[in-house]
Structures are given as structure tokens and as C-alpha cells.
Amino acid sequence: MRKFSLGRLLSNTYLGAMLLFFYAPIAVLMAFSFSSEKSRASWGHFTLDWYAQLFRNPEILSALRTTLLVAVISAVLATVIGTLSAIGIYGYRKGTRGLIMNLTYLPIINPDIVTGISLMILFVFMKMNLGFFTMLLSHMAFNIPYVIYSVWPKLSQMDKSIYEAALDLGATPGYALRKVILPQIAPGIVTGFILAITLSIDDFVISFFTSSGVQNLSIYIYSAARRGIDPTLYALMTLMFVVVLGLLSVVNYRTGKAAEKAEQKRR
């Protein structure tokens, strides 16, 4: 019994230390968003000036809008296309399946910079103007493979006999898809969606090469960084962090409740 709780203590210590590693830099960044001192080296007094400036800067607001729009649209489309594609690809024979999955792997294993450059060459070749639309297409191009590869393990782990049984018992393929396949691969779909949104918000390299004139946050930060550190960006990140924390708490609370309900039902 004592040995067990010692293990738990060690486990929690390790997890705590790693969380500290993850959050210390973010905490520093958030703290300096409230500091009147522009340099990160010293602390002035408490101020909300940077937040006020943030909401008055049209360049930042438009970049934020672009980032959010591209992230949401590309992640939703990529999740739908990726999930259906994964199910479809799973039905192919081994050889064809391998070929498609290898092609799907290409944007994942391709360096961002190569993906960005090759897409830029494609858009120039197709005589498309680099801008919002090309940025959106590019984000979908790297998000779809991630969704497929998040769903894939759940598909191969799925109990196929349940699906066959549903069909034998008279379910249409569409009904069986909704009632049997989707619930079983749902955790993979959620993982894929989260990954897609995260990658899209985080992306700098591919956006940088596939759009010109249109700025997302990353591109704005990159150019702002060349002009010098700007604490309004810290304020922006603090706000984003709080929003994301809130969203994930809600998601976690809901899934926790759903799991509880399922548990009660089983009893």
C-alpha cells in the first residue's frame, strides 16, 4: 500500500515538473502583458494599456480575423473530408490503400517549407492570386492528412463484425456509418479536429509562402518581431490563452458528464 502511494507521489511530481516546464514561459509572457515596462527585462507597474492598444490596432484585429477564419473553416472542412476519406480509403484493397495512404503521408512528412513552396509554385502556375483563398486551400491541404491519420488507428481497431452485423440486420450503409462506425471512431475525429485547428492557428511557414498581402497572426508577429518586441501581442496571447482554456474546460466538463451518464446506464 505504501509502495503504491510512493509511486503516485513520484508520478505527480514528474507530471508537475513537466507542466511547470510547459507553463513557466507562458506565465512570464502573461505577466509582462500587465507590465508598463516595454522591455521584458524589468517590471514597471500594473497596467492595462497594452490591452487597450490591442483593440485599437486595426492591423492586429484583421490578422486575428484571418487566423480564426482560416483555422475554423479549414479545420471543419478538413475534418469532414478527412473522416469520410479515411472510411473510404479503408475499404480499398491493400495495395491501393497503401498507395493512397503514402500520398496522404506526403504533406505530413514533407517539411512545411517544402509544402509551402511547392503550393506557392502551384498557385503561380495556375495563375491564382496569392491571398486569403490560397491560404485557406493550403491549410486544408496540410490539415486533411492529419485528420485521416488521427481517424485511421480508430478504424483499424474497430470491431468490424458490429458493422457487418448492422448490415445483416437491415441497416443501410449510411445508417450503419452514422450509428456504428462514427461513434467508434469519434475520439479519433475529435483528435483530428483539435490537431487541425491547432496546426492552422500555429502555422507560419506555409501561410507565409502561400499568401501575399493578407496577414494572419503569425505573419503579423513575424513582421512585428523584425520591428521590435510589442507587448500588445502578449496581451493578445493572454486573451487567446484564457479563451482556449475556457473552451477546453467546457469540452472536458461535457465529455466527463457524458462518460458518467454512459457509466450509469451500463449499471
Place this chain on the structure above:
Amino acid sequence: MRGRNRWYALPYLLWVAIFTVAPMGLLLYYAFTKGGSGFTLVNFQKFLDPTYIKVLGRSLWLALLCTAVCLALGYPISYLLARHKHGNLLSMLFILPMWMNFLLRTYAWMSLLENTGLVNRLLGALGFGQLTLLYNSGAVLLGMVYNFLPFMILPIYNSLQRMDRSLIEAAGDLGANPIGVFRRVTLPLSLPGIMSGITMVFMPAVTTFVISRLLGGSHFMLFGDLIEQQFLQASNWNFGSALSVIMMVLILLGMGLLNRVGSNGNAEGRTIM
């Protein structure tokens, strides 16, 4: 379910043709031509210069180190999370930093590591002198690990989470000690997660050019910096494309190797069942 849902993938096949195959074809065209000429290898001959080879070597070595550190730190995290009472909540905390823009996350480390930053002030308070923590490969490695560790944790956590717990109990009942259970059951079953984790970390690490520029300084040249330079500053699309092709080939070879290891692991997992 074989063959029943194939048509779901048809739109995607068209997508792949336009957004995966065509760009690669164009890239290859640029890599093997020069100024509208016919087929040529001059762009690849240019790469054989020791300056360029050295840059590639540095990139590969740093990415390898980063992947090893992420696996060493990340596997225990995923393993502990999968058995933790509040594993779901905690795992969200571990992927939350991914939502922060990576340029700003990297800046945060700059502010911690700079000469007058927090780390140096703590060191000073403890009686150590001021250290130069920025602008070296250590700082770049730290920035890479910090940015890419969640990509290692997430897939391994998923693979451990979906593992059938009764296998562990069965192995225990059949006389395996905890180390044996981990080595013969848990590890092989989490191998697919490890493989996708390695992919997701090594890939961005070997290609990064922003992290190296911010934490390594402008003189710290990685392969990504070199490619970006050829396209945006030198305007040598042909040489830049050749460098991209070299990078792609190296990574494809590496992936082939990883896939092999992965499929062996799966086979072993099956014999256990």
C-alpha cells in the same frame, strides 16, 4: 466493411492529384532544370559544396537529439497520464500550449534566457555569474523540444488510452513481472503511437528555420534557413527546389525505416494476443 464505402474517398483522390501530386511535379521540374533548359543535374552538384553539406548535417543532428529528448520526456508523461485518475483533464493541459502561437512561445523563451532575463537573474541571485544562454545550439534544442513535445505526448497517450487493460492483468496473472508486462505488452501495443510521435516531432524539427533564427541568432544556419534563403533572398528557385528534393528524399528514407520498425512491432503485438 471492405469495399463498401470506397466512394467516400473519391473527392479526396482528386484533391490529392491537385494539391499533392501536381506541386511535387512542379518542384521536381524546377530542381532538374535551370533557366528553362532541359534536364540537368547542376543544382544538385552545387549542393556537394562542404558549406551546404555541413548545414544539412547540423540540421539532422539537432532534429535527432530533439526527437530523442521528446521521446524520453514524453513517453513517461503519456504513460502516467493514461493511468492517472484525472488523465483526461491533465492531457488537455499538456496540449494546451500548442494553442499558443509558436513564434510567441519561442519569444517567451527568449525573454527567459536573455542576458537580463529571469533565468540569469535567478542564477545571479544564487551567486552564479551571468551566462550567455541564447544564441547557441542548446537554446535552439530547448526551443524545439518546448514547441514539439506535445506532438509526442498526444499520439502515445492515445495509443495507451485505447489499449485493452485486461491484457495487462492477463500478463500479470500469467506470471509476468511489471517490467515484463511493460516490455512485452504495453510497449509493443503503444509502438504505433511512438512511431507517429517520432514522425510528428522529427519532421518540424528538421525543417525549422524560425526557431533557429530566433534562439540561435542570425549566424545559426539550418537547412530550412538555406531553402528559405534560396527562394526569398537569392531568388534561385532551381537550387532551392533541388535542396527541397534532397530534404524530401532523406525524410522519405527515414520514414521507410520507421515504418519497418513499426510494422515489426505490430506483428509482435499480434503474437502476444
